[in-house]
Structures are given as C-alpha cells and as structure tokens.
Amino acid sequence: MSDTGQGAANAPAADERIKETSGLRKALIRPELGAIVGTIAVFAFFLVFAGDSGMFNAQGILNWSTVSAQFMIIAVGACMLMIAGEFDLSVGSMIGFAGMAIAIFSVTWGWPVWIAIVVTFAICVAIGAINGWIVVRTGLPSFIVTLAFLFILRGFTIYFPQVIERRTIIGGIDDAAVGDWLAPVFGGKIGGPLFVWLADLGVIDVFSRGNRVGEPVVDGIPMLIVWALVLVFIAHFILTRTKFGNWIFAAGGDAQAARYVGVPVNRVKILMFMFTAFCACVFATCQVMEFGSAGADRGLLKEFEAIIAVVIGGALLTGGYGSVVGAALGALIFGVVQQGLFFAGVESSLFRVFLGVILLFAVILNTYIRRIITGER
Amino acid sequence: MSSFDHNPIVEMKGIEKHFGPVIALNGVSFDVRPGECHCLLGDNGAGKSTFIKTMSGVHKPTRGEILFEGRPMSFDSPRDAMEAGIATVYQDLAMIPLMSVTRNFWMGREPTKSVGPIRFIDFQKANSTTMEEMRKMGINLRSPDQAVGTLSGGERQTVAIARAVHFGAKVLILDEPTSALGVRQTANVLSTIDKVRDKGIGVVFITHNVRHAMAVGDRFTVLNRGKTLGTAQRGQITPEELQDMMAGGQEMVALEGSLGGTV
Numbered sequence: 001m002s003d004t005g006q007g008a009a010n011a012p013a014a015d016e017r018i019k020e021t022s023g024l025r026k027a028l029i030r031p032e033l034g035a036i037v038g039t040i041a042v043f044a045f046f047l048v049f050a051g052d053s054g055m056f057n058a059q060g061i062l063n064w065s066t067v068s069a070q071f072m073i074i075a076v077g078a079c080m081l082m083i084a085g086e087f088d089l090s091v092g093s094m095i096g097f098a099g100m101a102i103a104i105f106s107v108t109w110g111w112p113v114w115i116a117i118v119v120t121f122a123i124c125v126a127i128g129a130i131n132g133w134i135v136v137r138t139g140l141p142s143f144i145v146t147l148a149f150l151f152i153l154r155g156f157t158i159y160f161p162q163v164i165e166r167r168t169i170i171g172g173i174d175d176a177a178v179g180d181w182l183a184p185v186f187g188g189k190i191g192g193p194l195f196v197w198l199a200d201l202g203v204i205d206v207f208s209r210g211n212r213v214g215e216p217v218v219d220g221i222p223m224l225i226v227w228a229l230v231l232v233f234i235a236h237f238i239l240t241r242t243k244f245g246n247w248i249f250a251a252g253g254d255a256q257a258a259r260y261v262g263v264p265v266n267r268v269k270i271l272m273f274m275f276t277a278f279c280a281c282v283f284a285t286c287q288v289m290e291f292g293s294a295g296a297d298r299g300l301l302k303e304f305e306a307i308i309a310v311v312i313g314g315a316l317l318t319g320g321y322g323s324v325v326g327a328a329l330g331a332l333i334f335g336v337v338q339q340g341l342f343f344a345g346v347e348s349s350l351f352r353v354f355l356g357v358i359l360l361f362a363v364i365l366n367t368y369i370r371r372i373i374t375g376e377r
Numbered sequence: 378m379s380s381f382d383h384n385p386i387v388e389m390k391g392i393e394k395h396f397g398p399v400i401a402l403n404g405v406s407f408d409v410r411p412g413e414c415h416c417l418l419g420d421n422g423a424g425k426s427t428f429i430k431t432m433s434g435v436h437k438p439t440r441g442e443i444l445f446e447g448r449p450m451s452f453d454s455p456r457d458a459m460e461a462g463i464a465t466v467y468q469d470l471a472m473i474p475l476m477s478v479t480r481n482f483w484m485g486r487e488p489t490k491s492v493g494p495i496r497f498i499d500f501q502k503a504n505s506t507t508m509e510e511m512r513k514m515g516i517n518l519r520s521p522d523q524a525v526g527t528l529s530g531g532e533r534q535t536v537a538i539a540r541a542v543h544f545g546a547k548v549l550i551l552d553e554p555t556s557a558l559g560v561r562q563t564a565n566v567l568s569t570i571d572k573v574r575d576k577g578i579g580v581v582f583i584t585h586n587v588r589h590a591m592a593v594g595d596r597f598t599v600l601n602r603g604k605t606l607g608t609a610q611r612g613q614i615t616p617e618e619l620q621d622m623m624a625g626g627q628e629m630v631a632l633e634g635s636l637g638g639t640v
Contacts, residue, residue, distance in 0.1 A: 241497040243487040250484050253473035260467060261485040261540075262456045321475045374474045374526030 031314030031322055034365050035329035038312060038358070042333050046340040055343040058204040058218045068335025069228035070283060071309055072328050076231045077279030078306035079327035080239065084272040085252030085319030086135060086142040088128075090149035091280045091306055095299025096157040098124050098284035103170035103294035104160060106177070113173070114182035121281050127153070128277025132270035142273075150303070158296040174292030186227070186282070187289025189220030224286040228328075231279065236324040248272065253320030308355060309334055312362040316370055333358070383410045384447060386547050386579050387432065387463065392441035394427055401427040403603040405441070409548055409579040414570055415608075416582045416590035419600035420623050425583050428600065429552055432581070433465040434458030464541035465550040468557065471537035474526030478518055481525050482507045482540050510539045514569055531562025535569050542573055549573060550581045555589045567593050585623065587616045599623055 046055060054060045074091055081088055098120050105116035131149055135142045161168050177183035199206045199216035207213050239245040250258035251268040258265050280299075288294050312330035315322025338351050385408035394402040402424050409415045419425045430436045432443070434452030443450050445461055452458040455465070472481050483503050490499040504521040511518050514535050525533060534554045541549050551570070555563045570593050574580050584590050590597060598608045599622040606622050 237497075243489055243496070243498060246480055246484060246487050246498065249476055249480065250473060253475050257467075257471065257473055258484065260455060260465065262459060263485045316475075320473060370475075373524045 031369075032326035032329060033314065034362060035313045035326040035333070038333050039329050039336075042336050042340070046336060046344065050340055050344040053343040053345075055340060058216075060339075060343065062218050062222075064335045064339040065225055066222055066335075067339050068332045069222075069225040070287075071305060071331035071334045072228040073224070073231060073279050073283045073286075074302055074306040075309035075313070075327040075331040076228075076235045076324055077276035078303075079310045079313065079315055079322055079324050080235055080248060081272045081276045082307070082310050082315050082317070083239065083252045083319060083322045084248045084269050085255065086132075086269055086272065087146060087307065088131065088273060088276045089143065089146040089303045090127075090131065090153055091276060092299040092302035092304075093150045093153035093157065094124060094127070094277055094280040095284045095287070095302055096294075096296060097153040098281045099288045099294035099298050100157045100161055100170070100296060102285060102288050103173055104164060107170055107172045108164055110176075113177045113180040117182050117186070117285055120285070121278070124277045124281040125274045128274040129270055131277070132273030135273070136266040136269050154296075161294075161296060168296040169293055171293035173288055173294065177289060183289055184223070186223055186285040188223050190223065190226060192220040195219055222286075222290070224290070227282050227286065228331075231282070232324055232328045239324055244268070249320055251319075305334065305355070308359045308362075311366065312358060314362075314366060314369070316366055317363070321370070321373070330362075383412070385410050385444070386446055388444040389432065390442045390444070392428070392431060392438045392443070394424075394431055394436055395439045401603055402431065402438070405600065405603070405605045407432075407581075407598055407605060407608075409581050411547070411579050412574055412577045413595040414574050414580040414582050414593050415596045415598065416584060416594035417598050417600060418584060418587065418590055418619060418623050420585055423600045423623075424603040425585075425600055426552070429465060429550055429581075429583060432458075433463055433550055459544075462545060462547035463550065464544070464546035464548070466534065466537040466541060466552065466554065468553045472525045472533045475524060477522040478511070478525055478528070478536060479503050479507045479521040482510070482536060482543075486544060506543070510543050511536065514539045514572065515565070529562055530558050531565045534558075534566050538566075538569055538573060542576065542578065546578060548579045548581065550583070552583050553585070554582070555584060555586065563589060587619045587623070590619070591616055 055064070074095075078088065078091065101120040101123060102113075102116045105111045105119060106113045111119075127149070131142075131146055134140070134145050138145070158168060161170055174187075177187065195204065195216045195218050198204045205217045207215055207217060239248060247258070247263045247265075247268045250261075250263050251265045255265045280302075283302075284299065287298065309330035310322065310327045311317065312333060313323055313326025313328070315327065334355075337354055338348075341348055341351055341354075388408040390406050392402055392405040392407075393400070405424070405428055407415075407417065407428075417425060417428070427436065431438050434455045434457050437451065443452075445463075450461070452461070452463075458465075473484070476484075479500070483498075488499045488502050488506075489496045490502075491497075507521045508518055516532055516535055525536065528536065534551075538549065538551070538554075554566050554570075558566065567589065570580055570582060574593075574595075582590065582594065595611050596608055597611075597614060597619060599606045599619060601623065609619075
C-alpha cells in the first residue's frame with residue numbers, strides 16, 4: 001500500500017536479479033494516481049473555460065466545494081465498504097429515509113430535533129448492520145441484498161409521510177431546529193468572524209445591496225464541508241495506519257485467507273455496512289438542516305454516484321484495493337464538473353454523459369493497474 | 378534421527394469424520410514430532426483436506442482423539458489451534474496478492490504502538506522484521522511494501538511459512554505447497570521445509586507427489602479412502618511402494634511398465 005514506505009531505508013543492497021522498475025510504473029501502483037491526474041485536468045479545464053465566470057471567487061469556490069463535500073461524505077462510506085469487498089446500493093434510499101425520519105420525528109411528532117437526529121442515526125446504522133448481517137450470514141452478493149433495501153427503504157420513505165401527513169414533502173424542520181444544540185453540528189457554519197475579517201481586508205466581496213448589505217458574501221464554511229473533511233481524514237487514517245484498516249483490506253482481498261489467519265472478517269464487513277449507513281445519515285441530516293425540509297425523492301441515484309467516485313479514486317470493484325483520498329478526489333472531480341458546467345454555461349444534462357465516460361475510463365485504468373500489481377496474470 | 382527421541386507434539390488416534398451419510402475419514406492415526414518432516418500422501422479424494430482441517434481446528438472429529446503435547450485437546454476454531462501453535466499454510470489461500478508483503482505477513486497480528494489514545498500499526502518494526510525473516514528464508518525482497526502478487530508462487534509459500542515460524546508455530550501443516558510450482562520453485566520450498574525442520578518445528582507435508590515427499594520426508598503416511606495405511610520411516614520404503622499404496626494397490630502396476638515408473 002502506498003503508505004507503508006518508511007521501512008524502505010532498511011532495505012538491503014539491491015538484488016541484482018530484480019529489474020529496477022521505472023518511476024512511472026511505481027507511481028501507477030498508487031491507487032490515487034488516476035484521481036490526482038483527473039483533478040488537475042478538471043481544474044485546468046475550468047480555469048481556461050470558466051475562469052472569468054465567477055467559479056473561482058469566494059462564492060464560486062463555496063458553491064462547488066459544498067457539492068463536492070456532499071459527494072465526498074457518501075463516497076467515504078462507499079470506499080471503505082468497497083475495499084472490504086462489498087457494495088451498498090441502498091445509500092440513496094437511506095438518504096431519503098433518514099431525512100424523512102428526522103422530519104417525521106421532529107415536525108410531525110414534535111420531538112426535540114436532537115432526539116430526532118440521534119434516533120434516526122441509531123435506526124440507520126441498525127439497518128446498515130442488518131444489511132451486513134444478511135450478506136455475511138447468507139453469503140449472497142451484497143449487490144442483491146442492498147438492492148432489496150434500495151426498494152424497501154424508498155418504499156417506506158414514500159409510504160410513511162403519505163399515511164401520516166398525506167404528502168411527500170415535510171417542511172418546517174428549520175423552525176423546529178431553532179435553539180437546538182445538535183442541529184447546528186449538521187446545518188451550521190463555522191469560521192464566520194474569519195470571513196468578516198477577510199471581507200474587511202478586501203480579500204472577499206461584501207454584499208452591496210439588499211438586506212445583508214455590508215456582510216461578506218461568504219459568511220462561513222458549512223458544517224457539511226467540515227464533516228466531509230473529518231470523515232475523509234479519519235477513514236484514511238484508519239485504513240492506512242491501523243490494525244483494523246489492515247483487516248478491511250484483508251477482508252476484501254481474500255475473505256477466506258483472512259479468516260485462516262484469524263481476521264474477524266464478518267465483523268469487519270458488518271461494521272463497514274454500518275459505517276456506510278452512518279455516512280448516508282450524515283449526508284441526509286446536513287441536507288435536511290440546509291433545506292429545512294425532507295422529500296421522499298431525496299438521494300435518488302446517490303449510491304451510484306458514490307460508487308463512481310470511489311472507482312475514479314482507484315478502488316477495485318472486486319475489493320481489497322483502494323484509497324479514501326482517491327475517493328475524495330473522485331468526489332471533488334464530480335462537484336467541480338457538475339458546477340463548472342453550470343458556470344461555463346453548458347447544458348447540465350451533459351454532466352451525466354461525463355459521468356458515464358469517466359467511469360468507463362476509470363474502470364479500464366484500474367483493471368490495467370490491477371494486472372501490474374498482481375504481476376500480469 | 379534425533380526426532381524419534383521426542384514425544385509427538387500432536388498425536389491423532391483413530392480419527393473419524395462424517396458429513397451426514399458421507400464418511401470422509403474412517404480411522405486415521407497420525408503423529409508429528411519436533412524437528413521431523415512427516416509426509417502425508419494421498420490421491421485426490423483420499424481425505425487429505427478433511428484431515429488437515431480436522432487437525433487445524435476447522436472441523437471437529439466425529440470420533441477419535443487428538444493429543445497436543447500429550448494432553449487431550451479439542452479446538453473450537455482455527456484461531457484456537459493457531460494460538461496453541463498449529464499453523465496451516467493453504468495452497469491457494471496463503472496470501473492476499475493485492476496487499477504488500479508486510480501487510481500480509483502481519484495480517485491478523487499487526488504490531489501496534491500508541492500515541493495517546495490512538496493505536497496504529499508500527500510499520501517501521503513490521504517492515505524491518507518482515508525483511509529480516511524473509512532474508513533468513515533466503516528471499517531478498519525489493520521492498521516490504523512490494524505487493525505479494527509480484528512474488529512467484531514459491532516465494533508466496535515461503536512468506537506464509539516464514540510468517541508461521543515467526544509467530545511461534547510448533548507444528549506447521551503445509552497443504553500441497555509444491556503442487557502448483559515449477560521445478561526451481563519446488564526446490565526452494567523443499568529447502569525452506571528443511572530449514573524449518575532444523576528449528577525443531579514439526580512439519581506435516583501433504584502432497585501427492587512421491588518424489589517431493591522422498592526429497593525431504595523423515596516418515597511417510599499414506600491416506601487412502603479415508604484410512605491411513607500405516608507409517609513408514611525413511612529408508613524402509615521405496616517410492617514405488619508408496620506410489621502403489623496411494624493408488625490403492627494393483628491398478629497402477631499395469632501402467633508402471635509403459636510409464637517407466639516416473640509418475
């Protein structure tokens with residue numbers, strides 16, 4: 001793996017039988033390489049074609065960072081799970097389900113928002129555990145098991161608000177969240193004074209009209225972005241530096257071989273399903289707090305976007321190989337392209353064409369990389 | 378051979394294993410002593426795999442007794458057997474090709490160090506130990522983060538054996554370690570077996586290749602149709618006799634003539 005390099009200094013004198021491998025091939029073996037190249041390419045492209053459109057001023061940066069952070073949160077979960085050798089296709093439905101649960105608990109039933117959030121997290125993580133438990137117990141492909149949950153959760157997400165409230169969008173969560181201590185952890189912003197200071201220095205613009213005249217155009221970093229960066233950091237650390245991270249690679253690389261040396265493969269996989277559900281729930285909570293409402297169609301197709309970001313990040317669909325940093329860069333590419341097309345004045349439906357094309361390229365590149373690592377077999 | 382002065386580390390008496398109506402093992406007796414290589418020979422379907430899994434704690438015997446260092450022993454899981462000092466190296470499942478040699482070597486028993494409340498893998502120690510152990514087995518790694526997939530089949534087996542030895546195995550069960558290897562790689566694995574035996578570890582070498590067995594074995598036991606047909610010491614039996622026993626007697630005899638006895 002890419003982060004185990006410290007011991008290289010202890011290597012004995014070079015063995016004359018081993019051909020020196022070129023730097024390029026060594027670099028190719030880093031799972032993140034494709035994503036790094038892609039990120040640079042995407043930024044270069046939009047700097048050229050949308051550089052003067054406001055995409056790279058404070059507001060523009062905030063705009064695509066927020067979208068990227070959304071992708072990032074679910075990509076981190078999907079990445080860890082994919083490295084552990086499994087998929088979760090129920091992420092998108094889980095997002096809709098979690099948002100709706102918070103709305104029903106807090107608005108319809110009038111629970112304090114923090115209780116609604118905590119209970120929703122508990123339910124979602126438990127569903128993740130059930131997903132994982134069914135997969136490891138039955139030995140069925142996680143593709144099928146979580147496909148079932150894609151429909152089950154989406155169905156409930158439409159059914160419950162219709163039965164309880166007779167509609168499929170529940171609003172008023174922002175009003176319910178006023179004064180709540182937990183809601184700002186998902187819907188708030190940090191760094192307000194910093195941005196006021198930057199505005200005073202003239203680094204960022206201030207509003208010149210309207211009721212917020214004199215305030216900086218960017219008044220803080222959304223907690224969504226903070227969550228994304230914290231999750232990426234923690235997941236990357238766990239994966240590359242800890243014992244548990246090694247077990248995640250092992251569980252996905254070859255579950256039976258890992259079991260034979262005593263790795264608790266089933267526990268690892270179930271925990272990764274729970275972590276994926278947790279990430280989906282973070283996404284949903286941030287979204288609900290931002291919009292102030294929950295809709296039954298939220299999160300549609302998010303599971304696939306998460307998986308594509310992970311694959312662009314260099315993870316293998318077969319498990320056992322990948323990088324959280326790569327997945328985060330994959331998510332960044334998504335956010336930048338999706339918003340960049342808007343800034344560049346291109347029809348936004350082309351974003352899907354881009355997704356498809358880049359997915360294809362990423363998978364072909366990954367297959368090639370895999371052959372290099374496993375010695376061209 | 379000094380190994381015969383010692384008591385067996387593992388002794389299996391009259392082991393039977395039934396899977397529903399199928400009798401996979403029907404009375405197997407086997408033992409292994411420190412510092413010897415005891416070869417278990419058998420053709421496909423003879424019950425070798427079931428036997429290994431019984432010895433390494435995957436299966437519980439239906440009948441029979443397992444003595445470990447003289448005491449009756451019953452393993453509930455492979456982990457128990459491993460803790461006791463019985464390590465098994467499976468032919469295809471020894472290593473994970475996409476992971477580095479170090480990560481494979483320490484898999485399941487990663488050395489950690491703590492900084493405050495956070496515990497992480499001590500890669501410096503892990504890497505240097507891996508390089509050191511591999512050098513002892515005669516393999517010079519390019520670097521410890523080299524993926525196992527870049528190693529040859531024989532080297533992979535050697536990494537797995539080195540791992541078992543490092544973690545204090547008293548008995549090493551090798552499941553057909555040479556069956557998928559070329560001539561030179563086979564020679565490497567056989568010489569590794571020899572090194573391991575010199576450390577006083579009991580090696581159980583499972584194979585269906587009589588020549589590989591004869592090259593390193595101290596004792597030979599043949600398994601046929603779920604039964605052991607007795608144990609012979611080195612020098613008391615010829616390759617041809619072993620071959621005949623594995624095949625269950627006569628049917629090979631007719632073939633021998635045309636093949637020239639080199640199967």
